[in-house]
Structure formats: C-alpha cells, structure tokens
Amino acid sequence: MSKDNCKQTTCQENSYANEILDWMATEEYKEKNFAREALVINPSKACQPYGAMLCALGVDGCLPFVHGSQGCAAYFRACLSRHTREPIPLVSDSMTEDAAVFGGQANLVEGLRNAIATYKPSIIAMFSSCMAEVIGDDMKSFIANARTQGAVPEDFPIAYGNTPSFVGSHIIGYDNMLKGLLQSLADTRQGKWTNGRLYVVPGFDLYPGNLREYKRMITAMGIYMTMLPDPTEALDSPNTGEYKMYQPGTPMAELADALNASAFLFTQKYSTAGTQKFVKNVQKINSEAVTMPVGIRNTDEFLMTLHKMTGKSIPAELEAERGRAVDAATDAHQYIHGKRFALYGDPDLLLGVVGFLLEMGGIPVHIVCTNGNETFHKEMDRLLASSPFGTEGKVYLGKDLWHLRSLLMTDPVDMLIGDSHGKRLAKDAKIPLARIGFFLTDRVHLHRQPIIGYQGAINLVTMIANMFIDEYDRNCPDERFEVLR
Numbered sequence: 001m002s003k004d005n006c007k008q009t010t011c012q013e014n015s016y017a018n019e020i021l022d023w024m025a026t027e028e029y030k031e032k033n034f035a036r037e038a039l040v041i042n043p044s045k046a047c048q049p050y051g052a053m054l055c056a057l058g059v060d061g062c063l064p065f066v067h068g069s070q071g072c073a074a075y076f077r078a079c080l081s082r083h084t085r086e087p088i089p090l091v092s093d094s095m096t097e098d099a100a101v102f103g104g105q106a107n108l109v110e111g112l113r114n115a116i117a118t119y120k121p122s123i124i125a126m127f128s129s130c131m132a133e134v135i136g137d138d139m140k141s142f143i144a145n146a147r148t149q150g151a152v153p154e155d156f157p158i159a160y161g162n163t164p165s166f167v168g169s170h171i172i173g174y175d176n177m178l179k180g181l182l183q184s185l186a187d188t189r190q191g192k193w194t195n196g197r198l199y200v201v202p203g204f205d206l207y208p209g210n211l212r213e214y215k216r217m218i219t220a221m222g223i224y225m226t227m228l229p230d231p232t233e234a235l236d237s238p239n240t241g242e243y244k245m246y247q248p249g250t251p252m253a254e255l256a257d258a259l260n261a262s263a264f265l266f267t268q269k270y271s272t273a274g275t276q277k278f279v280k281n282v283q284k285i286n287s288e289a290v291t292m293p294v295g296i297r298n299t300d301e302f303l304m305t306l307h308k309m310t311g312k313s314i315p316a317e318l319e320a321e322r323g324r325a326v327d328a329a330t331d332a333h334q335y336i337h338g339k340r341f342a343l344y345g346d347p348d349l350l351l352g353v354v355g356f357l358l359e360m361g362g363i364p365v366h367i368v369c370t371n372g373n374e375t376f377h378k379e380m381d382r383l384l385a386s387s388p389f390g391t392e393g394k395v396y397l398g399k400d401l402w403h404l405r406s407l408l409m410t411d412p413v414d415m416l417i418g419d420s421h422g423k424r425l426a427k428d429a430k431i432p433l434a435r436i437g438f439f440l441t442d443r444v445h446l447h448r449q450p451i452i453g454y455q456g457a458i459n460l461v462t463m464i465a466n467m468f469i470d471e472y473d474r475n476c477p478d479e480r481f482e483v484l485r
C-alpha cells in the first residue's frame, strides 16, 4: 500500500470511527444500550469475596483465606493494594481443575495446615470463590474434618462465610463474612448482662480516614466503643521499615464478647443488612442503623442517634466543628448550587453523597447503582423528593458504567462523582470526575481524607468547589481570568 493510500485509508477509518462515536452519543444508541440484556460492561461493583476480605482484615491477627482459586485471591489482593498502596495479606487453597471435579476438601485441609504453619495467624477467616460455591463445597464440615485430621489444632479459631460471587456484590460478601465471624467466634450472649460497650459497624468502607473519624467523634462523646471490624491500620499502616503481616484490628477478646454489647450501631444500612437482622432479631440486641454520615444533616443524625442510644451529650468540640462545616458550606455554596451531577457507586455511599449535594443546592440527575435493591431505590426516591433540588434525580438499579455513558451523552451534567473506573466516561463527556468512592486507584491518598462527619463535609465542599473553579479557570475567556474567585 502506498503512503498516500495509507493516509487516505486512515483518514477514512478516522471519519468512520468519528461517525460511530457521534452515533453513540444519540438517543437512538442509548435506547439500544438500555435494551441490552446478556452483557454487562464495567459494572460498578466487585464480587462477594472482595468484601469478605475487607471484613477479615479488620480483626486482629486474622488471616483472610479464600477457599477457591489462586487467581481470585491475586485479583482481590491487587485491587485493594492499588487503592491503599499497602501490602494486603490473603491466602487461598488454590483449587484447580481436579478440585472442581472431586471437591476442594483436600485443598482446604492442606491449605489450612500450611497457612497456620507458615503465616502463624491468631485467627483465620475463610470465604469462598465462585468455583467452590458452584460445586457446593461445605466449608463447615471441611473445617471440622481438618481438625479431625490434625491439620488444625482443635481450639484454633476459624470463622467462615459463604460468598458466592454469582449473586450480590462485595457489600453482601462483607455482610456474610461479618455475620460468619459473629456466628463462629462470638461467645453466647449472657442473658441481660452487657459489657457496656457500643459496637460500631462501619460497613464496606475503604477510607481509613473515615474509620479514624468515627472513632474520634464517638470517643469525643465519652462513649466506650469497639469498632467491628476495624481495618483502619490494614488500610493505612505506618512505614516503620519493618514488614508486619498483621496490623492491629478489633481484638479477638472484643469480637468474642460482641454479643454482650450494650448496643450495635451500623453506619451503613445496605452493606450490613444480614448482620443487622442477626444482631437485632436473633440476638435481641439493641441496635440502630443510620445513613452513612456524609454531609451535615447525615452527621447530625449520626450524632443524635449516638446521643439517643447512650445518653451522652454532644461535646462543644463537635458543635464547633459543625459550625465550621456550615461556614465552609456557606462560603462555597455558589460554586455547587445549581450544578448538575451524575453519580455511581454503592447504595450507602450514594445515599450519603446525594444527601450532601442536596443540602448544597446541587442537582443530582443520573444515579447509577449496579448493586442496589428496591429498598434502596425507594429510600433514594424519598430523599430526592424531600428537596426542591431532587426533582430531576433518577435512579438506575443494576445498570453499569456503559449505560451511564449514554446518559451523560444524551443528558449532560456538570460533574461526575464516583470511583476511578469512571475516568473514561468523564473524559468522553468532557466533564470533571470527583473521585469519591471505592476504588481510588489513579490518584494518591484520597482514602486517607475523611468524607464522613463534619470534617468530611468540609473536605467534600473543598474538593468539589475547587474542581469547578479549576474548570472555569482552564476554560474561561482571558478577560474573565481573575485572581479572585
């Protein structure tokens, strides 16, 4: 092919590609895209074991253990490492083709023996990948057999949770593992006696900054608490020059005593639904679940719930923080008020962030929740209906980021809010992406800064308002380019 021909072909190819791209931004393409049934493109979710791993990392001395394929374990470790930039301990019993045919018991027994001998954990939290669930492996009896065969000491604590990846998502896996930890390792409740502790369950939250903020606020109220699980240090450990496989988490003694809690507070509703039922309905423990405290109103509700549950008053320190958050929101409201947003992510996070946007006068338009359910849909609709800024908001359950692309192209917004997976959409739609959510793999340290509580509200206002100001500075005409904004 001659150079000229080549140029001509490239030119034709480019023009054809541009034609396709233009068509992909039309209502006609959107309709076809929304009619697709047999294909998912870039869903905003991970599989169940991923959530189970996070839960397991929050227990002191605990080794997360995947009963299933080695590749799955590598994927979970890599994904979390890329978000946190920390080494993540996780082992698997490396089931392969023969285990898929004959069952994974031999792998599980040998895996436990090796893991205990090599990595010397205090506890193992086991969960399953697709393969083990498809063939119906019974982890409970396999673990019992491992003890009988002497692969595991009789009294060595092992919890397990079934985490079939072909249903649900990482938030269900987190919930299943947490319930599994309580069912396997917590002592029986001692009648009406309590240990006087409030057990705070943060839910699927990959921001160590959030976890530290919960503990700071609750401790400031003088409440005697245990965070369960507590992966703060696993997600953000100090660099001391010495590798420690196990970072401090919820102490085993406090996990064992969990069912004697004076009460449980769940700061996410949808990633802990099964554990809430177990604690409240089965164990009859006083418990409350609040909307993730993102924004001022949700933080108020969180603190007032703590007050109601414990009788402790809200200290002046937190009142002053609230005042600073209101001040920050007021000073920056003009940059966010009236701006249109598209969001995607987990149900608990979306409820929190949409609540925050509404109180800033932002207009949530497209809300994509791949892993939300009908209860979430109704709750989000109620939230949107509670504000004059919520009238344009529409929830898309079970949809993915390719659906969201069509929405952005046919009904544009000013900003996209979500995790790093949305960066291509934001680029195509020529709008900024505010990186809020899980997983943040293409920016550094965002997970260290809280987005919950009053301090989190200040951080969100700062991030979003400054992104709009940056956009304006980049695109405004010369005569509008000012030092003052």
Ligand code: SF4
Binding pocket: 047, 048, 049, 069, 071, 072, 075, 128, 129, 130, 131, 165, 166
């Ligand atoms: S979906 Fe199944 S195969 Fe894929 S990583 Fe999750 S557990 Fe492994």
